[in-house]
Amino acid sequence: MSELVTIEENEAYTMITMDDGKANALSFAMFEAVNAALDTAEAAGKVVIIAGRPGKFSAGFDLSVMGAGGEPMMKLLRMGADLSVRLLCFSTPVVLAVSGHALAMGALLCLSADYRVGMQGNYKLGLNEVAIGMTLPWFGIELARARLAETQLNDAVGLAHVYDPDSAVSAGYLDEVVEDVQLIDRAIELATSYSALNMPAHKATKARIREPMMARLEEALRRDFEAGTSAIAAGS
Structure with a gap:
């Protein structure tokens, strides 16, 4: 397993922690x-927890690739889209321990999980693509439309508003916020x-709930x- 990610197996869950040191x-x-x-x-059939490093859940796509454009950018973008779809359809519940900043694709991961726990602090969560000169891809638009509060959609996506942890709950990026020392617990x-859920029933029911969203995705x-790069990176 790559040192970028560690896995902790427990009787009830599998914890996946991302940490690139940055x-x-x-x-x-x-x-x-x-x-x-x-x-x-997935092979273990357990609930999944995905956590980030202290202070940073994920700042989003590797900007060195996104800024270069072309086929590498499209490949990276597709990997992000595929990961979101995988989490949305995962066979067991997916819990995010949002350990800090979650921006751009990091925020889209928040929109792809079953339950999102954030922690108190001076952290930013949101889709800041417009602020950094990128057009949000269509799959990001649909994730935002499905999971964010309707009254927040234009502000969050079209105006690149970033939220603190508490307001991210109201917007729809998080389900709850706890003190930093309580996050993993x-x-x-x-x-x-x-x-304790019946996992086949969970998977089938989740698929029914998300069927309209998955069709739009x-x-x-x-x-x-x-469409290619012109429809995605316009303005970059």
């Missing part, structure tokens, strides 16, 4: 490591309680990856 940028290597960890978790408490992915 901003937890979602690079090719990070995506590969997270997906390999999810393969392990709370995620474990939730995962342990979810472990399928169309969004077609638009993103048939």
